[in-house]
Structures are given as C-alpha cells and as structure tokens.
Amino acid sequence: MEQKEEKVVFERPDALLPVVTNFCPGCTHGIVHRLVAETIDELGIEGKTVGVTPVGCSVMGYNFFGCDMVEAAHGRAPAVATGIKRVNPDNIVFAYQGDGDLASIGTAETVHAATRGENITIIFINNAIYGMTGGQMAPTSLPHQVTQTSPYGRDTASAGYPVRICEMLSTLDGPAYLERVTVDTPANVRKAKKAIKKAFQNQVDGVGYSLIEVVSTCPTNWGMTPQESFTWMRENMLPYYPLGVYRDVLAEGHESVAAAAAERAKDSKIVAEGGAA
Amino acid sequence: MSEKVLMKGNEVLAESAMRAGCKYFFGYPITPQTELSAYMSKHMPKIGGTFLQAESEVAAINMVYGAAAAGARVMTSSSSPGISLKSEGVSYIAGADLPAVIINVMRGGPGLGSIQPSQSDYWQATKALGHGDFQMVVYAPSTVQEMADYVAKAFDVADEYRTPVMILLDGLLGQMMEPVELPEPKADIPDKPWACTGTKGERAHNVVNSLYLDADLLDQTNRERYERYDKIKAAEQISEEYLCDDADIVVVAFGAAARIARNAVNAAREQGIKAGLFRPITLWPFPVDALEKTVAHARGYLTVEMKMGQMVDDVRLVVAGRAPVVFYGRTGGVIPTPAEVLDAIVAFDQKVGE
Numbered sequence: 184m185e186q187k188e189e190k191v192v193f194e195r196p197d198a199l200l201p202v203v204t205n206f207c208p209g210c211t212h213g214i215v216h217r218l219v220a221e222t223i224d225e226l227g228i229e230g231k232t233v234g235v236t237p238v239g240c241s242v243m244g245y246n247f248f249g250c251d252m253v254e255a256a257h258g259r260a261p262a263v264a265t266g267i268k269r270v271n272p273d274n275i276v277f278a279y280q281g282d283g284d285l286a287s288i289g290t291a292e293t294v295h296a297a298t299r300g301e302n303i304t305i306i307f308i309n310n311a312i313y314g315m316t317g318g319q320m321a322p323t324s325l326p327h328q329v330t331q332t333s334p335y336g337r338d339t340a341s342a343g344y345p346v347r348i349c350e351m352l353s354t355l356d357g358p359a360y361l362e363r364v365t366v367d368t369p370a371n372v373r374k375a376k377k378a379i380k381k382a383f384q385n386q387v388d389g390v391g392y393s394l395i396e397v398v399s400t401c402p403t404n405w406g407m408t409p410q411e412s413f414t415w416m417r418e419n420m421l422p423y424y425p426l427g428v429y430r431d432v433l434a435e436g437h438e439s440v441a442a443a444a445a446e447r448a449k450d451s452k453i454v455a456e457g458g459a460a
Numbered sequence: 461m462s463e464k465v466l467m468k469g470n471e472v473l474a475e476s477a478m479r480a481g482c483k484y485f486f487g488y489p490i491t492p493q494t495e496l497s498a499y500m501s502k503h504m505p506k507i508g509g510t511f512l513q514a515e516s517e518v519a520a521i522n523m524v525y526g527a528a529a530a531g532a533r534v535m536t537s538s539s540s541p542g543i544s545l546k547s548e549g550v551s552y553i554a555g556a557d558l559p560a561v562i563i564n565v566m567r568g569g570p571g572l573g574s575i576q577p578s579q580s581d582y583w584q585a586t587k588a589l590g591h592g593d594f595q596m597v598v599y600a601p602s603t604v605q606e607m608a609d610y611v612a613k614a615f616d617v618a619d620e621y622r623t624p625v626m627i628l629l630d631g632l633l634g635q636m637m638e639p640v641e642l643p644e645p646k647a648d649i650p651d652k653p654w655a656c657t658g659t660k661g662e663r664a665h666n667v668v669n670s671l672y673l674d675a676d677l678l679d680q681t682n683r684e685r686y687e688r689y690d691k692i693k694a695a696e697q698i699s700e701e702y703l704c705d706d707a708d709i710v711v712v713a714f715g716a717a718a719r720i721a722r723n724a725v726n727a728a729r730e731q732g733i734k735a736g737l738f739r740p741i742t743l744w745p746f747p748v749d750a751l752e753k754t755v756a757h758a759r760g761y762l763t764v765e766m767k768m769g770q771m772v773d774d775v776r777l778v779v780a781g782r783a784p785v786v787f788y789g790r791t792g793g794v795i796p797t798p799a800e801v802l803d804a805i806v807a808f809d810q811k812v813g814e
Contacts, residue, residue: 188618189709231658233530247668253529254669256552259522264513264533266526269483269510274530292522295515335491 196220198229200249200439205240209409211399212241212308214366215375222380223250226387232275233267235260239281239291240314258289261296264303269336274384277304283313284348287322291414300357300391300440304382307348310399311420322346325419330404331397349429356444359391361430365421367413377378380425383425390433391440398424464639469604470495472640473627474702476611477535480645482561483509484534486523488516490542491575492631494566495536507775517542521549521562528558529657529668535614537563539631540581541572543589546806551590552622555670557685559618560598561611562626565634568793576793577632577716582769585628586744586774593682594616595689596624597696600714604638606741612643617696621688630766632716632795692745699747702741703729707736709809710754712775713764714740715794721732724801731792733809743771751778758783760812763774765789766800786813 198220207214214319223229236244237369238257244304245252254261260278268276285293285307296303312330313319318334323345327336349361357402360382364375375397382393398420428434438444448454467475471665474496477485485500497513500617504511514520520536526553527534538546544566554562566581569576585598597617599610608631614625672678702722709728712723728735737752740747760783763772769787776785786802790796 229659230661233656233658235526245669249659249665251658251666252668253656254527254556254667254671255525256522256548259518259525263526263529264517264520264525265490265512266484266486266528268525268526269512269523269528269531270530270534271657290516292519295519328744 192445197446198249200247202246202392207403208402209402209412210240210367211310213289213309214372215306215397216244218372218376218379219277220248221376222383225380226382226383228275228387231273232277235264235267235278237278237284238282238315239284241279241281241308241313242315244279246327258287258441259292259402260289261303264300265296268301268303270426272302272417275383277306277383278339279306281309281314281325282307282311282321282357290346294352294355294437295315296390297352297394298355298357300359302389302391304380304385304386304401305381305392305394307394307396307397308399309348310401311345312404313402314404315326318401325423331384335395345423347424349394350425352394353429356447357392357440358394358430359432360385361396361425362428363395363396363398363424363425365416367416396424399427405453464641466633466637467604467640467723468495468631469607470565470634470635471499471687472604472607472642473537473611473634476643477561477645478507478509478617478647480504480533480612480615481649482533482535482615483507484527484532485510485535486512486520486527486536488514488515488520488538488542492577492634492643493537493539493563493566496563496565496632505531511661518548521546521553524560525549525553526557526703528553528560529556531652533559533619533649535563537562537565539567540569540578543581543584547590548598551594552670553624554590554594554596555592556668558624558668559615559622560624561614561618562580562624564626564628566628566630568791573735575631577630577794577795578766578791579630579715579717580741580770580791581628582765582767582770585626586746591727594685595693596626596742597621597745598626598628600628600741600743601633602715602718602739604633604636604640607633608637608640608642610741611683612646615646619652620807621692623688624690628715630716635723648684654725658757696740696742697749698742698743699745699757700748702737702739703748704732704736704738704754706734706757707754707756708734708737708759709805709812710736710758710761711736711764711801712740712751712761713807714743714771717764717766717789720796720798723798724764724805727798727802728809733805735805740771746774746778751775755779755782760808761785762805762808763787763789764796764804766795767791
C-alpha cells in the first residue's frame, strides 16, 4: 500500500501558549481565545501586541496568550489599555472583558475609552452571568433569568433592565467599528473571526476604537449542557441582543471617525470652524 | 542648576515632573490641585507628552497603571477625596511592582470635608492607601524648592525600588509662590526590561500582574517585597533637625505645619525654652533613626499637626515611653498660628518641667 504523506491541517495558533486553560468544558471562551490568537498570527503582530485581561473567568488570560500581558483591576481594562497605547502607539493593544467587567463595574471606563476613540480593540464576552464568582446576575442578564442573586428571576421592577452595549456605544462619535457576533455554529464562528480580525486590522490601520461583542454561553452556571446552552442563547439572548454591525464608519462611507463626527455636528459653530486658533 | 524663578507650588510639581522625564499625566479636576493639571495640559503637548483628563479618578490611576506597565515615567495628582478613589489602583500598582508618582494636595476631611489646607490623610498615605500588605514612599515637602527637588527624586526612587511614591502636601503649599531653582532635565532614564512593550519575537512574554491564586506564592512575593521595604527603610529616611541638639522640647511637624512650628520654636527660644524642631521629610519610611538620636536629651515631644494627631502615633513608637509625647493641632482646614503653637510649647514645657 502506498504510504500517505502526513499533513498538518489544524494546530494551536502560535499566539496561544501550550498550556491548559481554566475554562469549563463547553465554554465559548476557548473558541474566542483561539480566534483572537489566529488573528494575531495572521496579521503577524504578536511581537508588538499587548493584551489586557479583566477580572472574571478570563482573568488568567495572561497565562494563555504569548504576547505581553497586563492584568487589570475589575472593569478598568479600557483605562489600562489607554495608558499602554498612549505610551507606545505602535503597540497593538487589546482588552478582553466579560459582561460584569465591561458593562457593570467598568461602564464608565468602557464608555469613555469609546468616546475618546482610543485606537484599541475590545473583545467583549456577553454570557449574561457572572461566571467566575459562581453565577450571579449580570448587567446583561435577561428579564426573568434565574441566577444566584436573582433566584426568582430578574425582576425588572427592582433590578432594572439589561444593558445593550453595542447599541449604547453606537450613539457615540468615538467608535469606529462595533459588531455583535456569536460562536454557536461553524458559520457563526467564521463570521466572528472575520469581525475580530477586522477589529484588529482597524487598529493596525489607525482607523480607531473597535469593539466586538460575542454573545456567549455559560453551561456551568446556567446549569445546562453546552448544546442546551446554545439553544437557550438562540431562543432568549439573540432576540434581545441582535447580531450585526452597529457601527462601521468606513463602510458607512465616512473617511474617518473624525469626519463622521464632524458631519454629524456640522451645524455647531465651534465644530464647523475648527475651534480655537 | 538653572536660575531662580518665582512659581506657584502646584505648577512647580508639574514642571519638575516633566523635567524628571514624566511624559504622561492622567488626572481629574479637584480643588486645590487644579493648577497642576492645568499646567500639564498646557505644557505636555509642547514636549510631545500626553495630558489626558480622565473620566474619573479611578480611570486616571488605572491609566497610570497601564502607562507604568508600558515602562513610562507617569504621574497623577489629586486631593484627598480623589486620592481615596485612587486607592484601588495604588494597591494594584504596588502589587504589580510598578513605579509611579502620585501627588496628594490635601484638603480637610473626612468626606467632602473642606477645600482648605489639611494634613489629615497622613494615616492613609503612610499606613493604608488601599487593600493588602504594601507600603509606599511618602515625601512631605515644606517649601516650593523642596516640591521641585522631591518630585524629581520621587521618580528615581519609584524606578529604583519599583514602587509607588507619593508627594504629600497641603493646599497651603500648593497655592504658595516662592523662588525656586528647577532641576535640570533628566537625560538618562533607566531601562525597564520587565515592561510590556511587545516581545518583538525576541523574548518570552512579560506579564504585569498582582494575582496569585497560589497562596504560598503570594506569601513569598509579599515577603520579598517587604525585604525591599527594609532596604528603603535603611537607605531613604530623610528629616531636618533645627535646634534639636540640645532641645528639651522637641517639636515634630512636617509640611506647612513645620513652617509654623519653626516660628514658634524661635519664639520659645527667645523665652528661654530650649525647643527644637524635628521635621520628617519622608513620612514613610518615618525617620526613626534621626528621631531616636534626640531621645537621649529630650524631656518631651510635641507634635504639631493640621489633623487630629495621626503622626503622634509614629513619634510614640520611636520614643517608646521614654518621654511624654503630646499633640497640638487644628483640623478641617484651620491653620494653627505661631502664637497658638507657642502657647502649646510653653504649657508643655511647664508640664514636663514639673
């Protein structure tokens, strides 16, 4: 019989270190980590990338990525990334954050890094729960969703409503690119990869602030199998958090974030005249 | 050194920092340190640096954390309530062994307090600015010249020991104008091979982090940090002694309170009371070695403080029951007068003389 030549068709991205992660079986963090790492490999930027990890399930990300890594305080990743990027603008700086980190304790840092138009990339994992601390209600937990701290279901009369980050940030002038994706099927994984890669490419090209929200699952704290989790996500989360592009200044036909912002406020005298001499 | 110029304290802090190689400043508006931020916003762009007005004190200190992690000389400034908000970030900076300089132009407290000068953040600065086992070096200048000198020194000490360093002063000093010789611009800033600037494919990744899930590893890391603190205690204590050699009554005061206490000490000497002034310049490490030398002849210690006597505890730790240690002070933004302090010295002298 003829000996077939062995060919590598799938391997660990260089930008991920050969270590075991702390993620639960069925968790989507692993998929998204891989997409970020593939992007770093494909753009050839590992040597100049600095990652910022949050507090939450992805807190140990500094052990998984091969680029330089900085661990931030809870919610402060956009501020930390701002400090890093301002010092070395040639570095590619990304922050990887969950919903509690980005949309609750770090809302101010999120909104203001976005409105400043920091040329950084944010990967936002929205799984509607605090995973690391054992399943408490998140800012993105859905109405009636049962969690450890909403045992009767999220009561909007007392706990209020979930935060839609892409929609909220899309009202600001600062962001260049906002897209919400998910990773429940091979087709959606490919779409998510494309979005993440664009979010990094934007930074390389100096286009500006890009945030990719990945609607995700938490089988452990949701108390479901991974497949049940995806079904629950599709039936409950995706109608609340519709997938799609929420901002893309270049695709919208603007030359830049600054041009789009100026166009929007052209009737303001100080904006039109360019401010102080 | 350059020639003397007349400048406001808060502006000197900013100018001296830029001359020390600080090209990044992240801050948030608060009285009475506003002139510092305003000066930075005007002059940073001229040296190709970054002035960024952050959305909060919390964000500002975390930008400092990021910039320090990237290897830069970086500073933030605030006043008492704002420093409380920064305490989270300072703990992380200490826990990740990052160098940074933090200015606190103190105002009256607690809470929103007053906007008048105070020293009531002494405990916060020297004992517990943030959670966890850590210390930071604290300089307490009492002249505009010392503000210039100790800001420059603060950046060197921060880099040498990889620690946050605070300049602690009050609104009186921040708003004061005095002639000052500004330091020469710093040419050589030390390399930081640990900084996160990208591996360039030439080394293993650097990680800036304060998380240790292995308790033994955290214990060991904390112990190593405290060995570094021992080196700081041995090498970095600074104080000024004025008429202390033969003093019966040693007045202990720092910052603006020391300027008032010095006048009172002179007045006491004119009345025949052998008073002297011991002025800590480093509040942490507290200048225990120099203060210990006064114990042989002092009959009593009087701390003069613009707060409810927090520093008096540190003096008592040194004197350790060998002489009486008492406190005189005003709070809330009230500045004690030299006459009030003189009265306190006279009364204390009569008491310890009995």
